[in-house]
Amino acid sequence: xxxxxxxxxxxxxxxxxxxxxxKDGYDTVLVKDGNAGIIAIDTETLxxxxxxxxxxxxNGIEIIHHARKTKPEVPIIVLSxxxxxxxxxxxxxxxxxxxxxxxxFNPNELAIRVKRILSS
Amino acid sequence: MRxxxxxxxxxxxxxxxxTGIVLGQEEQVFPDSISFADFLKVQGKIPGxxxxxxxxxxxxxxxxxxxxxxxxxxxGDFASALTLKDSINNTYSRDLHIxxxxxxxxNTFEATQEYVSNLLRNGDIEPTVPGxxxxxxxxxxxxxxxxxxxxxxxxxxxSEVKIFAVSLVIILFFVFAFSMILFMLIFKARxxxxxxxxxxxxxxIVAPLSEILFEKTLExxxxxxxxxxxxxxxxxxxxxxFYVQVLVERVLALNKTMKGDFKLKLxxxxxxxxxxxxxxxxxxxxxxxxxxxxxxxxxxxxxxxAIYAVKQHINSPxxxxxxxxxxxxxxxxxxxxxxxxxxxxxxxxxxxxxxxxRIIKFLHTTRDLHxxxxxxxxNQSIRLFGYKLVRVIGRVDLLAILxxxxxxxxxxxxxxxxxxxxxxxxxxxxxLINGSLKSENIALVSIAAKAAGAIGDATSTxxxxxxxxxxxxxxxxxxxxxxLQDLDETVYNQFVSENDDKEVKRxxxxxxxxxxxxx
Numbered sequence: 001x002x003x004x005x006x007x008x009x010x011x012x013x014x015x016x017x018x019x020x021x022x023k024d025g026y027d028t029v030l031v032k033d034g035n036a037g038i039i040a041i042d043t044e045t046l047x048x049x050x051x052x053x054x055x056x057x058x059n060g061i062e063i064i065h066h067a068r069k070t071k072p073e074v075p076i077i078v079l080s081x082x083x084x085x086x087x088x089x090x091x092x093x094x095x096x097x098x099x100x101x102x103x104x105f106n107p108n109e110l111a112i113r114v115k116r117i118l119s120s
Numbered sequence: 121m122r123x124x125x126x127x128x129x130x131x132x133x134x135x136x137x138x139t140g141i142v143l144g145q146e147e148q149v150f151p152d153s154i155s156f157a158d159f160l161k162v163q164g165k166i167p168g169x170x171x172x173x174x175x176x177x178x179x180x181x182x183x184x185x186x187x188x189x190x191x192x193x194x195x196g197d198f199a200s201a202l203t204l205k206d207s208i209n210n211t212y213s214r215d216l217h218i219x220x221x222x223x224x225x226x227n228t229f230e231a232t233q234e235y236v237s238n239l240l241r242n243g244d245i246e247p248t249v250p251g252x253x254x255x256x257x258x259x260x261x262x263x264x265x266x267x268x269x270x271x272x273x274x275x276x277x278x279s280e281v282k283i284f285a286v287s288l289v290i291i292l293f294f295v296f297a298f299s300m301i302l303f304m305l306i307f308k309a310r311x312x313x314x315x316x317x318x319x320x321x322x323x324x325i326v327a328p329l330s331e332i333l334f335e336k337t338l339e340x341x342x343x344x345x346x347x348x349x350x351x352x353x354x355x356x357x358x359x360x361x362f363y364v365q366v367l368v369e370r371v372l373a374l375n376k377t378m379k380g381d382f383k384l385k386l387x388x389x390x391x392x393x394x395x396x397x398x399x400x401x402x403x404x405x406x407x408x409x410x411x412x413x414x415x416x417x418x419x420x421x422x423x424x425x426a427i428y429a430v431k432q433h434i435n436s437p438x439x440x441x442x443x444x445x446x447x448x449x450x451x452x453x454x455x456x457x458x459x460x461x462x463x464x465x466x467x468x469x470x471x472x473x474x475x476x477x478r479i480i481k482f483l484h485t486t487r488d489l490h491x492x493x494x495x496x497x498x499n500q501s502i503r504l505f506g507y508k509l510v511r512v513i514g515r516v517d518l519l520a521i522l523x524x525x526x527x528x529x530x531x532x533x534x535x536x537x538x539x540x541x542x543x544x545x546x547x548x549x550x551x552l553i554n555g556s557l558k559s560e561n562i563a564l565v566s567i568a569a570k571a572a573g574a575i576g577d578a579t580s581t582x583x584x585x586x587x588x589x590x591x592x593x594x595x596x597x598x599x600x601x602x603x604l605q606d607l608d609e610t611v612y613n614q615f616v617s618e619n620d621d622k623e624v625k626r627x628x629x630x631x632x633x634x635x636x637x638x639x
Contacts, residue, residue, distance in 0.1 A: 011322055
């Protein structure tokens with residue numbers, strides 16, 4: 001079973017995403033802040049990371065930096081309401097993220113993208 | 121206990137103030153020898169004190185009569201001793217003086233004075249008060265009473281106004297401080313309880329919400345029976361206002377974050393759970409922030425059935441309420457005649473105009489907006505907003521109405537209308553521009569001159585030339601010359617060559633410079 005790390009401080013969104021991904025048969029790890037996210041990256045065996053940009057303690061860009069250093073093979077999807085900010089999108093892609101989904105988003109669309117990334 | 125201590129402290133302070141009286145007893149009873157002598161004269165016999173007459177050598181005289189008088193022994197009172205002394209000295213031409221004996225021992229005058237003073241202080245003798253007693257005698261009289269504290273730590277001190285006032289202030293301070301602490305503790309406890317409930321309700325809401333959104337189609341959701349719905353959200357919980365509030369907030373938050381059919385499902389769920397009634401009910405409260413929250417909820421969840429209730433707040437004296445009410449009506453109404461905005465009596469702020477414009481810009485392609493309604497408003501700020509709307513959303517079809525109105529409007533409105541004509545670049549409407557160029561209002565002339573450069577005619581050129589000959593101030597001169605150059609370059613060149621004004625030459629150099637002309 002593929003394991004996905006979800007780093008999102010909004011309980012409602014993270015729970016909905018978790019619910020949707022579990023429905024597709026994925027194992028999920030849910031964390032609410034950047035520090036917990038980095039610990040999860042270091043300790044868990046992951047197949048995919050889904051992260052928000054604006055999260056407590058460490059932001060999404062720092063998470064991506066860390067993930068790229070420690071687990072460069074794990075694909076990352078950025079889920080953020082800062083989608084309109086070109087600078088952040090470009091920085092995320094420059095760091096090698098696989099996808100960027102701006103909020104508001106459709107959880108079904110997210111599930112499709114997850115499936116595509118993990119199958120490739 | 122603390123109160124008691126505080127009262128004791130205040131009592132102590134009071135006693136310290138009163139120390140003047142206490143220290144007064146330490147003062148000398150007899151300030152000088154004369155007052156002591158006067159005292160002895162009137163006092164009579166004093167226990168332990170006796171007097172006798174001696175000469176300077178302290179020797180008894182050899183005169184038999186004299187000796188018999190002096191040997192008469194000790195005299196008990198000072199007045200008798202004095203009389204005896206005067207009598208003997210006068211009769212026998214002697215120079216005797218009085219010797220003071222305390223318990224038969226000769227003593228000095230000072231020692232005797234101290235002895236008598238101690239007797240008075242200790243209350244062992246009572247001074248004889250003569251008819252003409254002065255203040256010092258009264259003090260002496262008072263001092264014979266045994267000292268006892270004025271305040272005995274009982275409630276009698278409340279009879280003193282100052283003490284009572286100070287005590288009252290201290291008591292009130294402690295009452296206030298304790299009330300504050302109590303209030304803070306209650307407030308904190310309630311907040312903690314609310315936070316705990318929030319976490320609990322969040323957990324209770326997230327799971328059923330996810331299940332409904334992912335497991336049910338929109339049709340299935342709409343056809344859910346009350347029993348089925350209560351399986352997800354218990355009826356008992358839905359009766360709790362805080363649970364409902366958390367549910368409303370979560371649905372609204374998801375509505376902002378979700379896209380596609382999830383939004384429709386959330387709106388359908390909102391109505392199925394009667395959360396719309398909860399939102400509409402908020403409009404009937406007296407708290408402005410609750411009303412605004414209700415308006416936001418109605419706006420976000422597209423509750424068109426609440427339009428009538430929302431309209432009641434359009435002319436609210438509260439800025440935020442009426443701004444949100446107008447924004448909600450603009451968003452929810454299918455056909456917006458904007459008469460609700462026309463009838464607003466409060467002036468529109470820049471923030472409100474920007475907010476409404478953002479909504480109208482988004483809606484005007486799909487809605488039938490009657491912007492011309494705003495031109496008939498009695499509120500000038502609404503009319504100005506209407507002219508701006510024509511310009512921003514490009515309603516060229518309304519320019520004819522604007523020109524018709526322009527003859528009977530204020531100069532501020534003329535400025536806005538001219539800006540609209542210039543922005544939309546319609547050269548037909550020059551009457552207003554040419555008329556405004558002749559105005560006394562510099563701002564209006566400047567705007568009209570600027571517009572004339574783009575959409576003016578030959579008459580505009582003529583008026584501009586006339587204005588330039590009247591030596592206008594520099595900024596207006598620059599606008600006029602720029603417009604003249606745009607309108608008719610030949611006339612402009614001719615004007616510049618025939619004019620010796622240094623400013624005109626400088627402006628011409630600026631306008632002729634390819635690098636500077638747009639600066």
